[in-house]
Amino acid sequence: MSESIPVAERLSAVKPSATVAVAQRARELKAQGIDVLSFSVGEPDFDTPEHIREAAKKAIDSGATRYTTARGTVELREAICEASAKRRAGVSYDPSEVVVSVGAKHTLFNLALALYDPGDQILIPAPYWVSYPEQVRLAGADPVIVHTSEEDGFRMTPGALREAITPKTKALLLCSPSNPTGAAYSGEQLRELADVAADHALWIIVDEIYGQLVYGGFKQKSIIEVAPELRDRIIVVDGVSKTFAMTGWRIGWMLAPEYVTKACDKIQGQATTNPSSVAQHAAIAALRGPWGPMEEMRQAFEARRSIIIDGLNAIDGIHCRIPEGAFYAFANVKALIGKTAGDKTLENDIDLAGYLLEEARCAVVPGTAFGAPGYVRISYAASNDMIREGLRRIGEAVGKLS
């Protein structure tokens, strides 16, 4: 056999997605007939609501099967602007300030290619969503991790932001509510961060993909609402995946200054052209309502949040703050590190997640994957019965540790 030809050097620093790896391992065990409960997924367990599916079927039958404008149809971009104006008080966008992509992940990747040069520093508060640092690296720039603490509710403080900014800082990547912690910033907290950022020429990219999944009366705010004077530096990332249970349809977008959307349009025009024409029609139906099915899903998540947080806090050695949004519990498991299972010592959260998979047959993602050792992320995008059974198994497995 001839010598293999190496892949590109740019991949040497890039890690594969840890969340995808855990989900894959859980699937393998399931395929072997082992009854594994997967709490590792980042997608709603609900079906896409019927009126959205119907809109897609109608779109196919009426011939919406061809290329569209690369950045998405005007109709969808108008629907996005209307929906955004309802959610983000006092801020309106024009369809020319929107690019629709193949999911918000693709939107973020377009932004990385459009905005970051080698040597640029991109600030990422940890715990972070796994793709943020890797996309920065793929663009040749440097991720700079800003650690947050559980005591601060996993929210970056204005002081930490001020300290992290250097002349090389090009952007700040904020996620609220956050994957993996579920933590969300209040309007006041966002205002304080904006005050620090205002003194520097940097992009503020806010990922609001979980923005409509907030609970307990939490008032979701966008930084663009509280700091509209920074509008020419704020980029909002959003999509239909989580809110409308539409992960497989692959529709996400940015709201950004027109010259940024033009740059991303140029990239997308050479990379993928438009996102699926049929999915674009489905997204219009999602954004225009009715909103009842979405509210039902939100309420279901809210009820599950109580079950999982109470259940985790009842297990000796685990504690978990109450997240404001998203569908993840980010549990502190530091008290379990160093314990033994048979002849094996659990050295870290990765060992613990391995133990929970083998012993409790529950798949959770180690916090290390999100830049936060000592924690595990447990998705509650699962039925109440599955959550209760998972808690029972985890409690039993933890009880066996000595």
Ligand SMILES: Cc1ncc(COP(=O)(O)O)c(C=O)c1O
């Ligand atoms: C924080 C965050 N941003 C963006 C995405 C990407 O969503 P999508 O590409 O499905 O729109 C996800 C998905 O897991 C996420 O958790």
